Amino acid sequence: MTVHSTSPQFKQNAARALNDHQLQKALGNVKQGFIDKRQMAADKLPEFEALRDAARDIKNHTLEHLDLYLESYEEKVKASGGHVHFARDAAEAREIILGICRETNAKTVTKGKSMISEEIGINHHLEANGITPVETDLGEYIIQLRNELPSHIIAPAVHLNATQVEEDFRRVHTHLDAKRDLSEPVQLLTEARAVLRERFLAADVGVTGANFLVAETGTSIIVTNEGNGDLTQILPKTHIVLASIEKLVPTLEDVSQLLRVLARSATGQEMSVYTTFSTGPRRSTDADGPENYHVVLIDNGRSSMLGTAFEEMLRCIRCGACMNHCPVYHAVGGHAYGWVYPGPMGAVLTPSLIGVDKAGHLPNASTFCGRCESVCPVRIPLPKLMRHWREREFERHLTPATVRSGLQLWGFFAKRPGLYRFATRAAMGALSFAGRQRGRFTWLPMAKGWTKYRDFPAPQGETFQQRWKRERSGRAA
C-alpha cells in the first residue's frame, strides 16, 4: 500500500493530541472560522439546498455510468493533444509519474495541492530517484518543510501556529537575513511567495491534482485561492494531472453545479479565487502554457467500492466541511487519524483504501451526532457508512474482546425485556441512592476511562422506560 499509516494507533494518537497544547490552540481556529462562514454562504443562496441535491444526483449518475464517461473523457483528452495513463494502484502511478519526469530530464517538480498525490506518496518516490518535489500551496509547503502529512484536506497546516511556521522558515531559509522580522503572518506569506516564485520559474514539470474531470471536453479542473496551482501548471514544459477515477462529471453544466456548492461548503466563499479549466497542451495560438499535458487516472481501490454500500463515498468532492463540523476532529485534529484523509470522510474512506483491519478505530471515532452528514454538499450519509464499518469490524472479529463481551452482556439483557427493566431499575435506584448527596460521581467501577475526564451525573432514580411510560400515560389522560 501507499504512504505509511498510523491509523492502528488511533487511540494513542488521540491521547497525545489531547495533551498537545500547540495543537489544541491551533484547533481553536477550525471551530471559529469554518462553521460560521459556511453557514453565511449557505444562507445567502436560497437555492443552496436544491444545489446540494443536484450535486448528489450528478455524482450518482456519473458513478453509475463511470466506464462510459471515462471512455469519453479519454478520447477527448487525446483529441486535444494530451496523454492519458491508467494506474491500478499507487505503485503504478508513481512509476508513470517518474517515467514522465525522466523523459523530460526533470530536476525539480513543482506541485499544486493534491490529496491523491499524498495518497500515492509521490514526493518520497521522486526524492528517492533524485528529483526534487516542491509543494507550492502555502500550507503544503509548510508541512513539507516539517516532513508531515496534511492534517486537513483543504487547510493542510491548520494544526500549526504562526510561531511554529516562523521556526521552520528560519531553519530552512538560511540564505535570508537571520535578523529579519517574521512576527506577522503576512511576513511569513511574503517570504514564502518570494522563495517559491523562484521555484516556479525553475521547475521542469508541474504536478497538480484535479477537483473535477469533464467527460464532454476532456478538461481537468483545479480550484485554488492562492494561484499556486496555476503557476505550477502554466510555467513548466510539462503538466501532469493526477486524478482518481471518481473525479469525473459529464458536462461543463454539471461541473458548474458542483462548483456552486464546493467553495461555499469549504471556505464559505461564493467562489474560490481561481477555478481553472485545462484542456490539453499549449496550442499554436498560445504564447505560454505547457508543451506536454499528461493525465494519470488512478484507481487505487475505487473501482471495488462501486456497487457496494461505500459507493456513496465516491461522491465526495473533498470540501472538508465534514471535518470542520466534527467534534472529534475538533478535539484531536487530523494527524490522529493516522493516514491521508482525516475526519468523518477519512473515517469512511480510509478503511476502504487501507483495510478495516488497520483503520477500524476510525469509524469508531464518532459520536454519530450527524453534523457531518447535515453539511455534506453531496449528502453522503457518513454516520450510516461508519456504522457499516463497525458492523464489518464486528463480523470479522476485529473488535476488542472487552467491547465484544460488553456488547454480548448488553445483548443478553436487551433480548429479555423483563430482566432488562428489572436490572436497569435496580441499577438506577442504587446509583441514585449512592449519589444522592453530591448529585454526581467522580469515580465509578468499570467506568474509570469516562470519569477520569468528567463527572458522571447521578441518576434521578427513574429509568428512561419508566419516565416514557409515565409521560405517555399522562399525555393520554
Place this chain on the structure above:
Amino acid sequence: MSARDDIFANIRRSLGVNGTEKIRHQIVADRLERSPKGVIPKRGQVSGEERIALFKTMVETSLATVTEVSSAAEVPQSIALFLRNHNLPATLRMGDDPRLNAMPWSDTALEIAHGPSEGRDLNAVSHAFGGIAESGTLAMVSSADNPSTLNFLPDNHIIVVSAKDIAGDYESVWNRVRFAYGKGSMPRTVNWITGPSRSGDIEQTLLLGAHGPRRLHVVVVRD
C-alpha cells in the same frame, strides 16, 4: 491485461454491466449532447443595469476593485490613474488582444510591454472573455491575445471586460465558449478569476497576495 483494461473490467464488474448496453450508451450520449442545465440561482437572472450593478457588487465582495468607463478609448487613462493612485510604476504588460491594441495607450505616459510574463512584471492588463454577475467572476480564455501568465505572475492585475459580455450565470458563458470553440472543444485554458490571490493557511487568517496578484482591478467598458 493492461492497467486500463483491468480498471475498466473492475468498474464494470462492480457495476454489474459489460459496457455494451445500448440504453446506457444512449443515456450518456444524450447527456453529453444536451448538457442539461441544473439549478440556476435566481440571483444572476437579472438584465441590463441591474446585472451590471450586481456584477460590480460581487466583484467588490471578492475584494477586487472595479471602475466603469463609457468607452474603450477611456481605458488607458483609467488604468494610468489606477496605477498612480496606488503609487505603482507606470509600466504595463499586455498580450496581443486587438481590443486592447486599438486603445489609445500613447495618450498616457505608460510604458507598455507585450507578450507573456516571465515573472518580473509588476502590472499587467488582460481582456476578459466575459464576466459572471452571480459571483463577480471574470472568465479568461488563453491565447497569445491574453497569455495565461498575465493572470498570475504580476503583482497587480487589471482586467478589462465589456459590459455586453457580462452574463448572469456560468452556463451563459459556457454557451458562448461553445459558440466560439465548437461543442465539446475548449481553449487550452479557461480561468475563472474571483478576486485577488489569497491564503488562509497560517492560523486561518485571510492574507491577500499569496502567489498570484495582490491586487485585482476590473474595468467595465460601456459600449
